[in-house]
Amino acid sequence: MSFVLDQIRRIDAQLDRVQLASIPAASPNISRTNTSTLEATGLTKPSTRLLALQTSIRGLTPYASDKYALLRPAQISFFLSALSDHPEAPLAIAEDDRPRKEPFETELEWLLVSKAVAQTYGFALQSILDNTVAIADDLFYWDEVLGSRSFSALYGIQISPFQFWHWTTLVWEDVKARGGNFGVTNARQDAADTLGKRWGEFYALVRQVVRERSVEEINKQVLSPVTRLRGEIRRKKAQLKKVRLRNANALGVLLGEGLANESAHGEALASADMAQTQLQWKSSIARNVALLEAVLAKANDVDIPVEKFDAAVAELTNDDPMYGVDMSTDVEGGSSMTVQPQDVAERLTRVLKLALPQYDASLRQAVREHGKPSRLVRYWLPVTAGILSSSTILRILVNRKAEIMQWIQDFGVTVIDFWRNWIVEPTKKVIGTIRHDESSEVSIMSKRSLEGDRDSLERMVVDFAIDNPASATGTKAPLTPDEITSIRAAVREGDLTPVLKAYEQDLASPLMGTVRGNLIRALLIQIQKTKVDVEVAMGGIDALLKSQELVFGFVGLTPGILVTYFTIHYFRSSFMEKRGSKAARKQGVMVRQLRNIDRTLWGSEATEYGELPYKDQGLLLCDMHVLRGAAWRSMPAEVYREFSEDADELGDVRVGVERQKAVAERLRWAYGRYLS
Template sequence: MSFVVDHVQRIDSQLDRLQLSRYQQSLSESPDLQTTSEDTRDSSESSESEVENGHLLERIVKLQAAIKAISTLSSARAALPTDALLGLLEGAELLHTSDGSGQGNPGPNPGSSSAQELDLQWLLVSKAATQAYGLVLNLLLDQTIPLSSDIYYWNEVLGSTRWTGLYTIQTSPIRLWVWTTDIYQDARNKIQQVNSTTEGAEDADVKTSSLSERWRRFYGLVKESVRERSLSDVQSKIMTPFTRCQMDAKAKVKHLKRLREMSASGLGVLMDEGMMFDAKDDGSISSKAASSDDSEEWKMVVSKSVTLMESILRHITALEMRPADFEETVFMNVDEENGHSQPSEDSSTPVGLALRLQQILDKQVPGHMAASERLVADYGRPSRLVRYWLPGLVLFLSSSTILRILLNRRAEIRQWIEDLGATTIDFWYNWVVEPVKKVIGTIRHDKDSEIALMSRESLQGDKASLERMVVDFAIDNPNNESGTRLTEAEIAEVRVKVKEGDLTPVLRAYEKDLKKPIWGTLRGDFIRALLIQIQKTKVDVEVALGGIDNLLKSQELVFGFVGLTPGILVCLGTGRWLSGIFSGRRYRSQSERQTSMIRPLRNIDRILSAATPANNGMLSYKEHGLLLCEVHVLRQRAHRILPGAIYNEFLEEIHDLVDLRTGIDRQTRVVDRIRWAYSRWLS
């Protein structure tokens, strides 16, 4: 939605309140209306009156249905398209409900029903005028905003020598064609002059001249035309094609700026002067406008708005006028229309206004669109055929070579495609699917997915082996004072110490044999003690590895996500790149969208800063129109960035910003408030 939709809905609700106020006022002034109607119904009436009343009731029902269909509050769509609006106006059959004078035909028994029918006709025409008003506003808005991109294109061409040279190359076929056409027309005119002079003389030599002589004569005339054109065109000797392209671009920028100013001026005039009822601050119609004494006031507003739309659509594409002259012409036409002592039929009756609305929708709106498209085609950026004919021509000329290369290397290309597909599939399964399975298994405590540097039973077996080796060594080499065998209590004590890592019996024997290593080696105890210590070292290493195992198991989920991260990042990057290619680069990051929101806000501040205060410190019509265009762009982009609740608050700021009555100073403060209040989404 845009501010145009909000504005049209506000006007439509004002018309509903106005009609309700008039209906309540008529009931209060005629409290016995219902009783009179019942008495009239009970009285004897002729068959002709009954038929007329039936037709009247049928017309009233049809008008009510058309009003309901055209109302923005009851329809699913906020704005009706042109065809639907024309169909509703034609379907209401207002022409069949009026007599020759254009007034509503009350029938043989004029009364409240005829007045009600006339009020319904005015309400229908007013709502139709409101819808047409919204259509024209949207039309001007949609035509003004894209002009900025065309102006930016020409400024880019003028601001860079490289772009100017590229534009010169792009438009060289057009200039060559125009030059050739001029030479041909000049030579053709000279041939016609020669034929006309020799026709009356009936020269036999001319009649019997051969084809080669006539062709030589034509070639001589062409050379003469080229020489005369080269001598007469002094600028072609002074100015290069590069300079002429620059002048052409400057002229187009000038016309585009004038077209944008005219469209903005028309938009501002319509927004500030069209459908302006005497409304209160809450949006309701004042009692003066709803009173019976001033019942013609709102009808005059509708008639004035229709005239305003007609005049704007008629003169807005006249680029030879300045915006000030355009505004003066528009208001002069409105004053002339409303200044007649006897208003014309098409201004004072709903039937006449309906015909004028149909004329606007059926003729003037399509005519204005066609004229605007012609101006944009003449002064806007060149067409795609002009901009891309050179690479297209290169591609066309090299197409045979490219096709030959593809045919000669089709086996290699097929192999590349197969390798690419196999690599993509392997990457997907090895770096995305398998890591995901491992992460899921870790979450579910799957034993097969647990990380381990050693088997679970390895440490226990090595510990039991060490215990048996130490106990056997202690039994075979009792190291006590009596030299007797160890008792069961001593053996149990040795087992407990071995579990705690104490190898005292083995170390004592090792220290004793170390004094006589050869003798200890011959006996075998020295080698045995050394091997037991090697087993002890192995057990210590396995204990350390067990601690590392426990650490890895506690962080197993972290390692799973670390293994999954590269595949996810590659998939996201590839998907983003592909979406940017196949969607025409419509994908934008958050920072890019925020930057796009800052640009219209900057333009709004620039318009307000450069504005010349007029009419008690308010913007001019042209500046207000330019402000409305930038506000429309800002609102559309904010809708994609701001959250729902924040966006609703932002709409309040937008409403204060487009309100012309607040003045430039307050509008500037609104821009400052938007900067600091929504800085989170702007930075």
């Protein structure tokens, strides 16, 4: 939201309050006799003119939407035409044979003019503000060009065709001025002379002009082309700074002397005497029309130095009868009016149709001459290179169409397979693990493998002990059921004592043990025992894997997620502006604007009243406008409302420089988290 809209809404609200306050004071004057007279004359209903005035007043009231709050000059002129006496005006109402005006008709006319002046005042403020801010961007462009000799050389290449065209035009104009115009007007002379002779004369004249111009510019050849170009850029930058300062000064004058200052600090709308208040705000409206015209006339006058802008505006307004108009009450309570609302409306129409367009035209001309070059100048080189190389690029694309299509297909298949194999499938496995899906369990051995091998080992050892009771009990007596049960329990705990004893005995005589003993059988049982031990170890590892099954699932999913995330992040950062990066840029803008505000407050010399000069006040308001725009995009709504209150206080010139410095410091520490 712009501070201009805040000012216009405040002015409009005060105008409405003044108008409403005047109704009770005037309503008792309407007697019953007057009412009966109105009924007798058939004027019980409002006239067409009164309705037209009311419609225009409502049309000039700022809308709630910021986009439509300020009207365009054509719209203001349209509603203002309700006061016109010319029949061709859009809303003009022909005067009827009424003996007198209706009650409050004159007041409605003044209210209509006041709202039109407020809208014009707001439009002028907004135009000057936007133009001053835009010029700052052009100055930043010239700073970048001057910051590097490479950029300066690139700028020289960009403008070289246009400079050559300008030089050629000057040469041609000089040739024509010296009698080298061989057009159709000299057709008879051309027919008499030979073509070669005429061409020789023309060529000699061109060479003479070029030679003379080369001699005139010989002093410039001492410096390098880049140095001369940088000097020209500095000249443009200096002229552009003057334009910006004049517009900032104009903005400060309008805010310091216009309706915004009177509505906020003046007594024109706050007097206890209602009759005096009515006359004072009418005088204020008339003065502001004259002030608007004077400021717009001098805003882009290059003959006026920046430091004498205020004096030039004051000289115009002092000689303007409308600026010095005085409306006051006489001794008997009547009013003395030296200007009528139709006069103010006519003057305002001149401002809308002449002053504002002339201001815009002169500013555009100054920016076109001294501002950054147009897009055609800046981008003709890459566009030309693209056009010249387009045929080669197209030929390469056509010749390798099959390969390119194959690359695209392979890339698509790769992306699809990556998504399916590294994103979808691992995700399904993780979900299955969470749901304890048997098909998704991680395992390195079958579930019943260990139990089968252990039972087999148990049977082998028991059968061996039954066949060789001496190795188990030390006697050759058959084993009892209790002894067999004891051996089974020992085998479950890994004890193979019967087998190992027989193995030790046969190992003393390996050959005999192999042929006649149980060496091979004992060895095979130990191999089975080794297999069981390995499976027990594998079972432990398998249990560990199952306990960390979800972790392994996420580990398998992580590479695909990381690749996908970084790919999406790359494309978003390359082709889209994220909100976070926007906020960071806005914060950078806010810091720079606060720095400019601080420089303006501490670098300016206060007036005798302790206030900023109008020029510095205009620069301060431009920086505040940009600062508020950046804050609106980066701050929450409730914080921005508080920020707007502090910003309005900072932009109020009447509070004094010292208080403005304190407010700037408050902005820095109170909203520091949104600036860093």
